[in-house]
Amino acid sequence: xxxxxxxxxxxxxxxxxxxxxxxxxxxxxxxxxxxxxxxxxxxxxxxxxxxxxxxxxxxxxxxxxxxxxxxxxxxxxxxxxxxxxxxxxxxxxxxxxxxxxxxxxxxxxxxxxxxxxxxxxxxxxxxxxxxxxxxxxxxxxxxxxxxxxxxxxxxxxxxxxxxxxxxxxxxxxxxxxxxxxxxxxxxxxxxxxxxxxxxxxxxxxxxxxxxxxxxxxxxxxx
Numbered sequence: 001x002x003x004x005x006x007x008x009x010x011x012x013x014x015x016x017x018x019x020x021x022x023x024x025x026x027x028x029x030x031x032x033x034x035x036x037x038x039x040x041x042x043x044x045x046x047x048x049x050x051x052x053x054x055x056x057x058x059x060x061x062x063x064x065x066x067x068x069x070x071x072x073x074x075x076x077x078x079x080x081x082x083x084x085x086x087x088x089x090x091x092x093x094x095x096x097x098x099x100x101x102x103x104x105x106x107x108x109x110x111x112x113x114x115x116x117x118x119x120x121x122x123x124x125x126x127x128x129x130x131x132x133x134x135x136x137x138x139x140x141x142x143x144x145x146x147x148x149x150x151x152x153x154x155x156x157x158x159x160x161x162x163x164x165x166x167x168x169x170x171x172x173x174x175x176x177x178x179x180x181x182x183x184x185x186x187x188x189x190x191x192x193x194x195x196x197x198x199x200x201x202x203x204x205x206x207x208x209x210x211x212x213x214x215x216x217x218x219x220x221x222x
Contacts, residue, residue: 001209002167004221007186009161010102012133013146014113016171016193018095019123023088025194028055031085036074060147060174062140067116079118089126092195098214099132101221110159111136114145135159146175152182173206 015024028051037047054073055064063069067078102109111129113120117138124130137155144151155161167186168179171193180187189208192199199212211217 001217002186002188002220004105006165007107007167009108009159009166010110011155011161011166011168011184012109012111013170013172013175014111014115014120014123014129017169017190018092018099018111018129019127020090020092020195021171021193022196023085023090025197026088027082027085031081032074032076032078035076035081039076060145062114062143062145065114065116065145066140067118079122082119082122086122086126089123091127091129092214094214096132097218101218103132105221107221108161109134112139112146112155113137114139116140146170146172147178149178149182152179152184156182173204173208176208177206 012018015021029048033044033047033051036042036051037044040047042050051074058064058069067082070076071078099109109132111133113136115123115138117140120136120138124136130136139145139151142151142154144154146152156163163183164185166184167188168176168184169188169190170176170179171190173189176187176189187208189205189210190212191205191210192212200210202210
């Protein structure tokens, strides 16, 4: 599936790729609508409709991922509300074996997430991901997201990776498309980002190579 002999640099997404996406899906689809409905004296359905409209306005933009933006927009303490359900933050069960295999093969491993720095810090505190990865980057440091070609240009300038020998792994097909457009040669999708939802179909994955369990490919890493 992947030619590991030609890969020496690995860029990894976080949510849905290394961490179970259930935390984020539950937070935005259940926890926040409930809190917003209560705070603004409206029904849960009304709150969900409002949030769907507002999130669609900034989809793919840095605001979508910005906790400060949503704190102001919703007048809710977003970081504190994340902490209320932080027990749901969890590594995928196959993440650490995968990261350990990459380290043993002397691959350079960098996490690049659109998550806000406060969210990244909370998740690192819960999972100790930083002990297994060479560098962790929030795209908020650049003010643009992985959906943008400008972000990839800035990342390449800073990290000095070669597109021909770089692997990028993400659960978002939109972001994989962006990396492909930039020219990153080796791409891998995740077919089961949320442990509470069904595995995505091959048709949905748009012909990208994909995994459902990293442990199935770690013996190939060299």
